Structure formats: structure tokens, C-alpha cells
Amino acid sequence: MMQNTKKVLSVALTVVLVVASAQIVNGAQTSSPAAAPNAGPPMETAPQTAAELQALVAPIALYPDALVAQILAAATFPDQVAVAAYWLEQNKSLTGSTLMQAVDAQSWDASVKALTQFPSVLDNLSQNLTWTSSLGEAYHNQQADVMTAIQTLRAQAKAAGNLKTTPHPGGNPTSTFPRQF
Secondary structure: OHHHHHHHHHHHHHHHHHHHHHHHHOOOOOOOHHHHHHOOOOOOOOOOOHHHHHHHHOOOOOOOHHHHHHHHHHOOOHHHHHHHHHHHHHOOOOOHHHHHHHHHOOOOOHHHHHHOOOHHHHHHHHHOHHHHHHHHHHHHHOHHHHHHHHHHHHHHHHHOOOOOOEEOOOOOOOOEEOOOO
16 A cells, blocks of 8 residues: 555656646746736836936937937837848948848838948947847837937037037038937
8 A cells, every 4th residue: 555655646746847847948937826916017117317318318419310310219129220230240242222122121120221321320239239228218218308318418519519510411501410309
């Protein structure tokens, strides 16, 4: 009788270990009543302060408006930025219309595609994905505050004499860089 009990316990223990191992391997997590309050979607992060946003946008604040707009939009797709930078590195031989056609065939967001025309900018975004992701999240969650931070930095640079308004390359004398958003 003792022999049969040992066999039954051994089989039961084996089944428990196999099931537990399968859950661990498959990433399944057990749900307990104590874990219930943590269930649901992740909490949004607290809004960033004006000073934090200024520090975040400082590297791009003095770029022309059109480029800033593409960078901000592309930053909401950091995974695509990384893929596009790698793809561009692998396709260095493509230039001009050939490059544009090859880029257009990709499934990336239009803003990421546009940044392929600025390889150093795309490379910087790709090399600093944590910053790029933070910039994208800030732009997504606090768009007006991000724009205000950029304009504040531009005003500070202009007041310090480090920013001159220049005619738009298109020749329109009423259009100048940097413009207000």
C-alpha cells in the first residue's frame, strides 16, 4: 500500500512540475486576488514640467519648422526610426529618385520616410532611442507644451543673439525661419 501511495504522489508531483514549468516557459502568470488591483492598462506617466520639456526638445529646437515637425512625428515611431536608420545604412548606394522610390516602398510612417532625406538626423534619433521614445511620448501626450518649449528655447536663443531670422529658401520674403508654430 505504501508503494502505491509513493507512486501516486510521484506522478502527481511530476504533473504539477510539468504544468508549472509550462506556465513559466510560456510566460503565463497566475492571477491572485492580491494582484487584482494592479490589473488593467498601465498608468499614464505624469506630465513633464516646462523645464523637463525644454531639456528634452533642446537638441532639435533650433532646426527649421518643417524638420522639427517631421522629427516630432517620427519620434512617435521609435521602432520605425531604428529600422529606417539600419535600412538606410544598408542601402548607402541609393541616391536621388532611386532612394526616394525605395523608401516609398517601405511601410514606415511618412515622417520616418521624410527623415531619410536627413541621414544624420535619422542616425541621431536611432542612436538615442531612449531619448527619441521620450520625445515621441511627450509629443503624443503634451503636444502644445512641447511646442511651447521649442518656442521658449528659440526666444531665449534669439534674445542671446544666437538666432537670426533668415529668409525662407523658397524666396518668399514673408516666410522666415524660425516661424512660430
